[in-house]
Amino acid sequence: MDKFSTIFPVNRALLPQIKATIDNKSMPLGALGQLEDIATILALVQQSLQPAIDAPHILVFAADHGIAQNGVSAYPQSVTWQMVMNFLAGGAAINVFANQHGTTLKVIDVGVNHSFEAHPQLENAKVAMGTHNFSDEAAMSVEQLHEAFQIGREQVDKAIAAGCNTIGFGEMGIANTSSAALIMSYCLDLPIADCTGRGTGITGQQLQKKIAILKKVKKERGPLQTSDDILQNVGGLEIAAMASAMRYAASRQLTILIDGFICTAAYLSVYREHPHIADYAIFCHQSEEQGHQKLLSAIGASPLLAMNLRLGEGTGCALAVPMLHAAVNFFNNMASFDSANVDRAS
Numbered sequence: 001m002d003k004f005s006t007i008f009p010v011n012r013a014l015l016p017q018i019k020a021t022i023d024n025k026s027m028p029l030g031a032l033g034q035l036e037d038i039a040t041i042l043a044l045v046q047q048s049l050q051p052a053i054d055a056p057h058i059l060v061f062a063a064d065h066g067i068a069q070n071g072v073s074a075y076p077q078s079v080t081w082q083m084v085m086n087f088l089a090g091g092a093a094i095n096v097f098a099n100q101h102g103t104t105l106k107v108i109d110v111g112v113n114h115s116f117e118a119h120p121q122l123e124n125a126k127v128a129m130g131t132h133n134f135s136d137e138a139a140m141s142v143e144q145l146h147e148a149f150q151i152g153r154e155q156v157d158k159a160i161a162a163g164c165n166t167i168g169f170g171e172m173g174i175a176n177t178s179s180a181a182l183i184m185s186y187c188l189d190l191p192i193a194d195c196t197g198r199g200t201g202i203t204g205q206q207l208q209k210k211i212a213i214l215k216k217v218k219k220e221r222g223p224l225q226t227s228d229d230i231l232q233n234v235g236g237l238e239i240a241a242m243a244s245a246m247r248y249a250a251s252r253q254l255t256i257l258i259d260g261f262i263c264t265a266a267y268l269s270v271y272r273e274h275p276h277i278a279d280y281a282i283f284c285h286q287s288e289e290q291g292h293q294k295l296l297s298a299i300g301a302s303p304l305l306a307m308n309l310r311l312g313e314g315t316g317c318a319l320a321v322p323m324l325h326a327a328v329n330f331f332n333n334m335a336s337f338d339s340a341n342v343d344r345a346s
Helices: 015-024 033-046 066-070 076-090 093-100 144-161 176-188 205-221 227-234 239-252 262-269 274-278 288-298 315-333
Strands: 057-063 102-112 122-124 166-172 255-258 280-284
Touching: 015 033, 033 093, 033 255, 033 280, 057 076, 057 093, 057 144, 057 176, 066 166, 066 205, 076 102, 076 166, 093 102, 093 315, 102 144, 102 239, 122 166, 122 176, 144 227, 144 239, 144 255, 166 239, 166 262, 166 315, 176 205, 176 239, 176 288, 205 239, 227 262, 227 315, 239 255, 239 274, 255 262, 255 274, 255 315, 262 274, 262 288
Parallel strands: 057 102, 057 166, 102 122, 166 255, 255 280
Antiparallel strands: none
């Protein structure tokens, strides 16, 4: 993907101490379930026995997709820029959830087919007015792909400069489930039908049309070997930027929060070539998109939530943030058997 973001496995030397700290808490062994797993991930990533969630950010990358012209979404392409405006006005679900939990939200325009006025929450990083229609040609040029990669890294650097050590990812882009389905199909060598879902809520007939279009695209594109080739041919500018940002964030020892289907497809494009990214990743939820469920299973991911969400925007990340706070709080502040003068199990 790029030469700037080498991901090293986390140093596990602290693992015995982390486990001992958890097992000595005044509770039955394993009683806090996945919260214990979260605390372990955070402590290992931060190489600390006092992990913290510092200045959590959610970066929402937005871009349009030429394939939307083929009717693969229930909504017109104009909804991409309209929803970006909704984010900036504070009216979307991601705004509500991010505000509720004190999480910084940034919207990055990587390729929306609209010109926005300056706004404090908007990063103007437009590569193009959307991708090409990949039913006719490659979604983007190699140069555009690399520009999107650079944008992803820059946004992570800005979050780090603001004191962030935990970064979530969201997206907005009408028809981007089509890109995600193709990325999944290529990366996991699965049939298109297994990777394609209803996205924004298309009908059964529309779903069959969507599957047929994507099958044709895959047949005409032929084999695509590397993740860069896949992203360039059938990806989205927001997906490419997210993938690069995830890889770079992991290389800088940040915890990365993965949202729904599109974000997990971006993650997959990194994971297949850099599997150590898994050491830094927390999967926030399992969405209703059938491809997402199969994708999470294929990579052995255990999502924190399963609430029938299918919104995107990073909403799953925002909902998971208080669970991360709970994990570090129990790890740092919960009494041990000894400090609480509680007898252990016999």
